[in-house]
Amino acid sequence: MNTSAMARTGGLQARRAARGSVTESAARAGFAARGVIYLLVGALALQIAFGDTHEQADRGGALAELSQKPFGAVLLWALGIGLAGMALWRLSEALFGSVGKDGRSPRKRLLAAVRFAFYVFVAYSVLSFAATRNQSGGSSDRQSRDVTARALDMPAGQWLVGAAGIAIVAAGGWIGVRAVLRKYHDKLRMGQMSPRTRQLVDVTGVAGGAARGLVFAVAGVFAVRAAIDYQPDRAKGLDDTLRTFAGTPLGPWLLVCVAAGLVLFGIFSFAMARWRRV
Structure with a gap:
């Protein structure tokens, strides 16, 4: 040989x-x-x-x-x-x-x-x-502010933070769109599921992935805002990002929807643990 x-x-x-x-x-x-x-x-x-x-x-x-x-x-x-x-x-x-x-x-x-x-x-x-x-x-909020502050102090720090924020927004959009389009079907052994199980997986996968993508995208928007304003406190971690949803005109109900979506994504992760092609 x-x-x-x-x-x-x-x-x-x-x-x-x-x-x-x-x-x-x-x-x-x-x-x-x-x-x-x-x-x-x-x-x-x-x-x-x-x-x-x-x-x-x-x-x-x-x-x-x-x-x-x-x-x-x-x-x-x-x-x-x-x-x-x-x-x-x-x-x-x-x-x-x-x-x-x-x-x-x-x-x-x-x-x-x-x-x-x-x-x-x-x-x-x-x-x-x-x-x-x-x-x-x-907390994630404090970590986000500390990391943003250190990044802003670097040469071209505003550009770095802004680029990172845009990348997070893009990642959130990518996650959400792929979930809505059910791209996860390609990674799961769908043939091993019963029709009812497939329906449950789709509900958790679409709603959960969309909620997860939305949270990522909003966190990225805050990072971009921190870069534009040159204020690290504008950056938000997961906790502050979630609390922001409760401060919208829709009140706490938007946060309820997003939170429920994250719970569904947790359930979807269990489905991935069972049927994911590895």
């Missing part, structure tokens, strides 16, 4: 290993962990809409809420490990490609690398909270 053939064989074996049972289990655990976080954030946002809580409707608030439950410490560690599994799966996609006809394209690999970095950060924050019960970085 020549060198090139050996290299191809080695690459094929590496890709098979990356898509093996361990990586598949890690991915499914990651989707389940993501579902738990969105369920808790959505539930906290619903409580805010009805004036029943002062908790933060973001990842930190969700972790604090979870820590108060029976076996909270065990649940926090399980959540962090699940998110680390999601990061591992995204890394395998960046290195070896994902399922699908264009899964090995540079664009898909770059997107997987970005998602890997994101989930590394999220998993680290959850595991740190599980170990210390202290959200050292503060």
